[in-house]
Amino acid sequence: MTIPRDIVSPPKTAVPSSPSPSSFFNAGTSPSYGTSYFPPAPEKQLKPFNTGDIKILLLEDINRTARELLQKEGYQVEFHTSSLQDIDLIEKIRDVHVIGIRSKTKLTASVLDHAENLLAIGCFCIGTDQVDLEYAAKRGVTVFNSPFSNSRSVAELVIAEVIMLARRIGDKSMEMHSGTWQKGSARCREIRGKVLGIIGYGHIGSQLSVLAESVGMSVLFYDVVPLMAIGKARQVKSLSELLVSSDFVTLHVPETHETRDLIGRTELMAMKEGSYLINASRGRVVDLQALWYEPPLIIDQPVLSDVLIANLCLENIYMCSEAMRSGHLAGAALDVFPREPSADGPYFNKDLARWATEIRNLPNIILTPHIGGSTEEAQEAIGAEVGEALLGYINFGCTIGAANMPEVALRSITVAEESHLRVIFIHQNRPGVLRQVNDILGDHNVDKQMSDSRGDVSIRAQEPLLARLACSR
Numbered sequence: 001m002t003i004p005r006d007i008v009s010p011p012k013t014a015v016p017s018s019p020s021p022s023s024f025f026n027a028g029t030s031p032s033y034g035t036s037y038f039p040p041a042p043e044k045q046l047k048p049f050n051t052g053d054i055k056i057l058l059l060e061d062i063n064r065t066a067r068e069l070l071q072k073e074g075y076q077v078e079f080h081t082s083s084l085q086d087i088d089l090i091e092k093i094r095d096v097h098v099i100g101i102r103s104k105t106k107l108t109a110s111v112l113d114h115a116e117n118l119l120a121i122g123c124f125c126i127g128t129d130q131v132d133l134e135y136a137a138k139r140g141v142t143v144f145n146s147p148f149s150n151s152r153s154v155a156e157l158v159i160a161e162v163i164m165l166a167r168r169i170g171d172k173s174m175e176m177h178s179g180t181w182q183k184g185s186a187r188c189r190e191i192r193g194k195v196l197g198i199i200g201y202g203h204i205g206s207q208l209s210v211l212a213e214s215v216g217m218s219v220l221f222y223d224v225v226p227l228m229a230i231g232k233a234r235q236v237k238s239l240s241e242l243l244v245s246s247d248f249v250t251l252h253v254p255e256t257h258e259t260r261d262l263i264g265r266t267e268l269m270a271m272k273e274g275s276y277l278i279n280a281s282r283g284r285v286v287d288l289q290a291l292w293y294e295p296p297l298i299i300d301q302p303v304l305s306d307v308l309i310a311n312l313c314l315e316n317i318y319m320c321s322e323a324m325r326s327g328h329l330a331g332a333a334l335d336v337f338p339r340e341p342s343a344d345g346p347y348f349n350k351d352l353a354r355w356a357t358e359i360r361n362l363p364n365i366i367l368t369p370h371i372g373g374s375t376e377e378a379q380e381a382i383g384a385e386v387g388e389a390l391l392g393y394i395n396f397g398c399t400i401g402a403a404n405m406p407e408v409a410l411r412s413i414t415v416a417e418e419s420h421l422r423v424i425f426i427h428q429n430r431p432g433v434l435r436q437v438n439d440i441l442g443d444h445n446v447d448k449q450m451s452d453s454r455g456d457v458s459i460r461a462q463e464p465l466l467a468r469l470a471c472s473r
């Protein structure tokens with residue numbers, strides 16, 4: 001079937017459209033798949049492509065559950081334990097159909113420009129700030145993530161850190177590792193009755209709220225939307241109210257334009273004397289130097305501005321150091337940083353950033369290498385969830401759960417429906433496009449269709465009866 005290139009983006013290669021037994025749909029996750037709709041006949045194996053032609057690049061040690069799922073489907077799966085340097089990434093992304101990443105790989109517009117065949121991106125994590133979602137959508141690339149599979153793991157890490165900070169366990173442990181026995185109770189406290197201030201009461205924040213109350217803490221939270229408080233937690237009206245009232249302040253917001261630099265000098269100084277800061281969200285949410293830093297003039301250039309923003313945030317860490325050195329903060333736990341090494345190894349040093357060596361020497365600061373979601377349980381669940389979503393998209397064109405596309409899904413086609421085919425279009429949300437599409441399909445019986453838009457991008461899934469269409473099956 002020929003579809004004018006100007007109204008269809010992608011496909012750059014054949015777009016798969018067949019159901020498979022291990023499909024997303026079969027899992028019953030599609031809203032259009034109520035039991036009354038579910039066809040009793042076996043699903044038809046339609047593959048207008050050779051599964052072996054689909055190339056999938058998995059970076060950052062994505063869990064074997066995903067690898068196995070995709071390999072079982074017959075796709076070519078290339079696996080790397082770390083992320084790739086930009087130059088290698090650009091080379092590799094050029095001809096793959098799907099790329100799977102975690103938080104380290106930055107899929108910026110300039111990287112995506114090199115992706116000639118890319119259909120989908122799987123973020124095997126919660127955050128999607130590492131991908132230019134809007135630009136990906138404009139290029140017809142659908143992005144999936146796992147919205148809550150590692151939430152519990154993050155919440156558990158944070159509650160552990162609250163106790164460890166209160167008891168100065170990080171320092172005590174380091175002293176013991178260096179052979180020093182130093183017993184003492186000065187500045188060590190119980191957490192019972194203390195106030196935990198949660199910024200961002202979403203999946204992680206609310207899980208944490210439950211854990212904190214169960215160990216006797218009081219919970220306050222600040223969120224930009226009004227939310228139902230769990231247990232005895234209480235939503236406060238402003239960030240400053242939370243900062244002045246909390247013994248521990250913990251961040252659980254996504255990185256967005258609004259949350260970048262959310263915590264700066266003013267906010268740190270507003271925190272209670274002797275309180276603690278925990279950041280397991282994103283490094284750039286804590287902007288510690290913004291108040292005196294003069295922004296560079298070349299901010300318009302996308303690649304450069306990214307680097308500059310990163311550098312700016314690196315400098316900002318110093319402010320946190322200042323707050324801690326002055327004793328205003330009694331301690332901090334940082335799991336995320338404005339710049340993080342792309343591979344495991346001895347990289348948390350001055351070559352990464354000046355502040356890296358600086359903060360290593362601060363008292364009562366727990367530093368972890370972005371491991372909030374790194375548990376066996378979370379990674380297995382994420383591998384399965386994002387892997388299934390990618391299969392559902394490649395095999396069916398199902399975008400349920402997509403982070404940057406309208407959500408569409410259609411029922412499976414059965415073996416009894418000999419001449420049915422499914423077609424998915426991703427196109428610009430402009431008047432006239434649908435008319436052109438309908439003109440093409442006008443001679444055929446469209447059994448079912450769904451259409452939805454998200455900003456400038458529209459998506460349309462159709463099941464035409466293709467008796468007279470020369471389709472590539």
Ligand SMILES: NC(=O)C1=CN([C@@H]2O[C@H](COP(=O)(O)OP(=O)(O)OC[C@H]3O[C@@H](n4cnc5c(N)ncnc54)[C@H](O)[C@@H]3O)[C@@H](O)[C@H]2O)C=CC1
Nearest residue numbers: 126127200201202203204223224252253254280281372373
């Ligand atoms: N350290 C790690 O390994 C991990 C870090 N994360 C990070 O944690 C973030 C939060 O995760 P979830 O709880 O799952 O997200 P979520 O989307 O469920 O909740 C985020 C909450 O933040 C609120 N929010 C947004 N902007 C805000 C603002 N300016 N002020 C106050 N509240 C605001 C939202 O309304 C929402 O309730 C993720 O976006 C990710 O960046 C997530 C998983 C693992």
Ligand SMILES: O=C(O)CCC(=O)C(=O)O
Nearest residue numbers: 102103125126127373374
């Ligand atoms: O596990 C990872 O690599 C990233 C975890 C994370 O930050 C997220 O899920 O957003």
